[in-house]
Amino acid sequence: MASATGSAFDTETLRRGIEGNSNTLLSLYADDAEIRIVDRDTQPSHPKVLHGRDQISQMLDDIYGRDMTHKLDQCVVQGDRAAYSESCEYADGVRVLAESMITLRDGKIAEQLIIQAWDE
Template sequence: MSTSASPAFDTDTLRRGIEGDTADTLLSLYADDAEIRIVDRDTQPSNPKVLHGRDEIGTMLQDVYGRDMTHRLEQCVVQGDHAAYVESCQYADGGRVLAESMVSLRDGRIAEQTLIQAWDE
């Protein structure tokens, strides 16, 4: 009797997606019904911004990747059906953003994500 393992989360694709020039590769890692909760200075824990589904997530990612900035995956840890990663970004004017994400995985794709971000002001 054989068992089939669920697909693994592709950290190489995560790196290419984060560090790439467009949102397409990163968006491919999300399940169709994925949800992101974003917590930052403007959307605090008691009232986070919540995006539902790949369409809303894609719109947000298109906005981010349309900006004059670079993105770098600093660290990523995967354990079972969860992953956590740190992303650093820098705008052309030198301003920096640091984001940390905890994700729940389903069939190798991101199903839920909590993203906490801070930026220079």
């Protein structure tokens, strides 16, 4: 996988971050990044919204502190936009799928929309 033209965003760094290192993943976000999360609990009219790297770091610490695996399935980068699919599995076999659409600024993630679903 290659980096987006004219930016420092690198999908291989994204893969390394998703598949094992929350600090690597956090390094891809702009200081003022915003994440909106839509799922069963936080529906489209009231998504969970995280502002800035501090809140994003807290979320990543929570997620990567769980007994689960993460895999980057696909990633497409075009200019200042990217989209990727991620699959996760808890130790008990519960699976999670997440789709992200991101906006890049100076090679960093400035905005991200995550839509996720999991086994019940």
